[in-house]
Amino acid sequence: MTQNLLQRGQAVKLAVFDVDGVLTDGRLYFLEDGSELKAFNTLDGQGIKMLINSGVTTAIITGRKNPIVERRAKSLGIAHLVQGREDKLVVLDALLAQLGLSYEQVAYLGDDLPDLAPIRRVGLGMAVANATPFVREHADGVTQARGGEGAAREFCELILRAQGNLEAALAAYL
Numbered sequence: 001m002t003q004n005l006l007q008r009g010q011a012v013k014l015a016v017f018d019v020d021g022v023l024t025d026g027r028l029y030f031l032e033d034g035s036e037l038k039a040f041n042t043l044d045g046q047g048i049k050m051l052i053n054s055g056v057t058t059a060i061i062t063g064r065k066n067p068i069v070e071r072r073a074k075s076l077g078i079a080h081l082v083q084g085r086e087d088k089l090v091v092l093d094a095l096l097a098q099l100g101l102s103y104e105q106v107a108y109l110g111d112d113l114p115d116l117a118p119i120r121r122v123g124l125g126m127a128v129a130n131a132t133p134f135v136r137e138h139a140d141g142v143t144q145a146r147g148g149e150g151a152a153r154e155f156c157e158l159i160l161r162a163q164g165n166l167e168a169a170l171a172a173y174l
Contacts, residue, residue: 005141008124009162013105015051016092016118017078017152019062019069021111022128025148038068041148047156048076050169054160059095061088063114089117109155111135111147126155 020026023044029037052058059080060073066083073081082091096103107124108115111131119125119139127139128147136142141158143151160166 002141005124005126005158006162008140009107009159011105011123012056012107012159012163013101014057014059014095014099014107015048015156015159016059016061016095016106016108016122017048018088018110018112018115019060020064021131021147022109023060023072023148023152025146026111026130036066036068038066038072039148040072041150041152043150044148044152044156045072045076047153048078051156051159052077052079053172054163054165054169056159056163057099061085061091061095061118063088086114088114089121092118092121107155107159109143109152124159126158 017023023040024038048058058078060078061082062069063086069083070081080095085091103121104123106122108118108122109126110119111128112135116135116138125139126141126143127136128143128151130146143154145151145154157166160169
């Protein structure tokens with residue numbers, strides 16, 4: 001982890017996550033009735049909860065729309081959920097206006113081309129290890145973990161560490 005990423009993480013007040021390929025492994029499972037299944041990683045969920053408990057607001061912006069994502073966001077306490085939108089920078093603009101935040105106060109974790117504009121614009125724009133190479137090339141940093149396999153946890157812990165809150169977050173479980 002570079003000092004640059006830690007410096008960028010200090011100002012973060014809002015952490016934004018994509019879903020497919022970030023909070024999941026990116027595979028889509030369709031059932032015969034047309035419904036969809038997604039598998040989420042519990043390590044990622046715990047990281048998001050720790051981040052929320054430290055005072056960082058969280059959001060999901062995803063191009064697909066699925067009630068499973070709504071259920072997962074609610075169970076983790078994610079404050080803002082926007083589904084069915086690939087114009088993620090437009091969505092982020094509106095969210096920042098609503099929250100009174102600047103781009104420098106945002107961290108974003110993504111994996112594919114619809115995530116590129118926010119990754120390039122925010123204060124801490126990161127890609128998961130298995131993100132498309134073009135997105136990884138333009139990110140401030142790349143997680144060691146793959147999407148759906150602990151990448152969001154790594155991202156959350158980086159922000160917690162940057163803000164001096166990781167030890168306290170972990171100590172709460174001792």
